[in-house]
Amino acid sequence: MDTTRKIPEVSFFDFLKRALEIVKNPLPFHHDNFEKKGDTFILNLGFQKKILFSRNADFLKYALQKNQRNFTKSEVQTKDVAKYLGKGLLTSEGDLWKRQRKLIQPTFHKKFLTELLGIMKHTINTELSKIPVEKKINVEPYFGRLAFQVVAKSLFSGEVEEQTISRLQEIVEASQKMLVRELRQPYLGLWFKYGGLLDKHFAMVREGRELIKGIIYRRKASGDRKGDLLDLLLEAKYEDGANMEEEQMIDEIMILFTAGHETTSNALSFTCQLLAKHPEYQDKIVEEHLSVGEETDMMQTMMSQRITKQVLEEAMRLYPPAYFIDRMNLRQDTFDGMKIAPKTPLLFSVIEIHRHKDLWEKPMEFWPERFDGPPNQYSNQYFPFGAGPRMCIGNNFAMFEMQMVIAEVIRRFRILPKTDPIEILPLITLKPRKAFLEFEGRPEN
Numbered sequence: 455m456d457t458t459r460k461i462p463e464v465s466f467f468d469f470l471k472r473a474l475e476i477v478k479n480p481l482p483f484h485h486d487n488f489e490k491k492g493d494t495f496i497l498n499l500g501f502q503k504k505i506l507f508s509r510n511a512d513f514l515k516y517a518l519q520k521n522q523r524n525f526t527k528s529e530v531q532t533k534d535v536a537k538y539l540g541k542g543l544l545t546s547e548g549d550l551w552k553r554q555r556k557l558i559q560p561t562f563h564k565k566f567l568t569e570l571l572g573i574m575k576h577t578i579n580t581e582l583s584k585i586p587v588e589k590k591i592n593v594e595p596y597f598g599r600l601a602f603q604v605v606a607k608s609l610f611s612g613e614v615e616e617q618t619i620s621r622l623q624e625i626v627e628a629s630q631k632m633l634v635r636e637l638r639q640p641y642l643g644l645w646f647k648y649g650g651l652l653d654k655h656f657a658m659v660r661e662g663r664e665l666i667k668g669i670i671y672r673r674k675a676s677g678d679r680k681g682d683l684l685d686l687l688l689e690a691k692y693e694d695g696a697n698m699e700e701e702q703m704i705d706e707i708m709i710l711f712t713a714g715h716e717t718t719s720n721a722l723s724f725t726c727q728l729l730a731k732h733p734e735y736q737d738k739i740v741e742e743h744l745s746v747g748e749e750t751d752m753m754q755t756m757m758s759q760r761i762t763k764q765v766l767e768e769a770m771r772l773y774p775p776a777y778f779i780d781r782m783n784l785r786q787d788t789f790d791g792m793k794i795a796p797k798t799p800l801l802f803s804v805i806e807i808h809r810h811k812d813l814w815e816k817p818m819e820f821w822p823e824r825f826d827g828p829p830n831q832y833s834n835q836y837f838p839f840g841a842g843p844r845m846c847i848g849n850n851f852a853m854f855e856m857q858m859v860i861a862e863v864i865r866r867f868r869i870l871p872k873t874d875p876i877e878i879l880p881l882i883t884l885k886p887r888k889a890f891l892e893f894e895g896r897p898e899n
Contacts, residue, residue: 459791462491466500505799509806511835518842528780538629540705561686570608571752577607590872594889597722601715611680625662634881717775723886725769730871739864764822770838777805777884867893
């Protein structure tokens with residue numbers, strides 16, 4: 455007997471009716487479909503193109519872990535993103551990805567990150583000193599610069615000119631914006647190509663790669679060791695004893711800049727907005743800081759920041775920067791009675807899973823205490839850094855950086871809300887829209 459379960463479908467007509475709304479923000483459309491059709495549905499985009507959407511946490515675990523060999527990243531990452539960033543860990547697949555992951559993974563081990571904590575802390579303090587006090591500001595650009603500076607200084611120590619770092623940030627952010635335009639407005643593809651916009655952005659990418667190549671060349675020529683990520687990448691060796699080739703290293707550094715700054719910036723902005731709306735947690739973080747004190751062992755300080763970490767975890771539950779995870783199955787597959795044809799594009803909604811009423815108590819409330827338990831208590835339904843073999847390699851780096859930032863922000867300032875409600879801008883990552891706040895200096899500072 456055939457037990458195959460038919461997957462509900464959203465028609466092309468329903469998609470067309472809300473097309474203008476979807477260009478601005480597709481999430482309400484997807485949420486309505488999940489509520490009407492269930493946790494998995496197919497969206498008909500016309501021209502025989504269909505995408506499977508799911509907020510089934512078990513299905514996501516199946517694709518990322520249990521049967522991950524049959525699920526590859528979509529062409530959005532392996533082709534569209536790769537043409538700007540190259541073939542690094544984020545955009546590669548197959549043997550290249552395995553080889554690079556095995557080589558680079560030790561670089562982000564906690565014992566190596568311990569050496570970077572001093573660089574991170576100094577950079578964070580420098581950037582936080584630039585935040586205006588007692589003035590309504592959009593905080594996202596400040597955290598964008600801070601996060602980019604932390605990645606740059608962790609990669610290259612302090613030997614790179616600020617002008618170079620600023621230019622690299624401009625190039626990375628301009629490339630991301632152009633990619634979003636290409637994905638959201640495919641009907642303008644010919645204009646992008648023949649109007650010169652693509653050539654302009656590809657020229658910027660080449661400029662960025664040349665800047666990074668110059669940094670690598672000068673480090674090699676100097677023979678100096680700075681104890682930063684660039685040293686670790688230069689010293690890393692494959693199983694055959696070979697070093698990473700220069701172009702591949704530039705690809706990986708471009709990926710680190712992109713993946714390492716925007717998601718962190720978004721998470722910090724959302725966290726501060728939530729803390730402004732819930733000032734009682736600002737008080738708890740201050741109390742925690744006073745009880746922990748200024749440990750000489752910064753890693754021990756990170757481990758002791760229980761409340762700060764819970765606040766960040768809850769912020770990323772409500773507003774996950776990587777709010778969708780895309781995959782495509784190589785061969786026909788079956789999950790929970792649903793037959794999935796080969797090469798079906800799949801989009802897993804992390805934000806819907808993180809807010810699912812069947813998975814979370816009080817799912818729409820900001821309640822950090824829910825994370826006061828075993829570290830992996832929500833591993834089946836919580837995916838801020840993905841899961842499985844392709845889980846974000848920089849998750850520890852990101853968490854240490856964000857803990858340092860939030861602890862220091864709250865030590866220095868009281869955050870006041872200036873917008874309500876919190877608004878989102880879903881692009882490649884989930885960004886805040888109009889993240890206006892006011893920072894008031896604390897009396898003891």
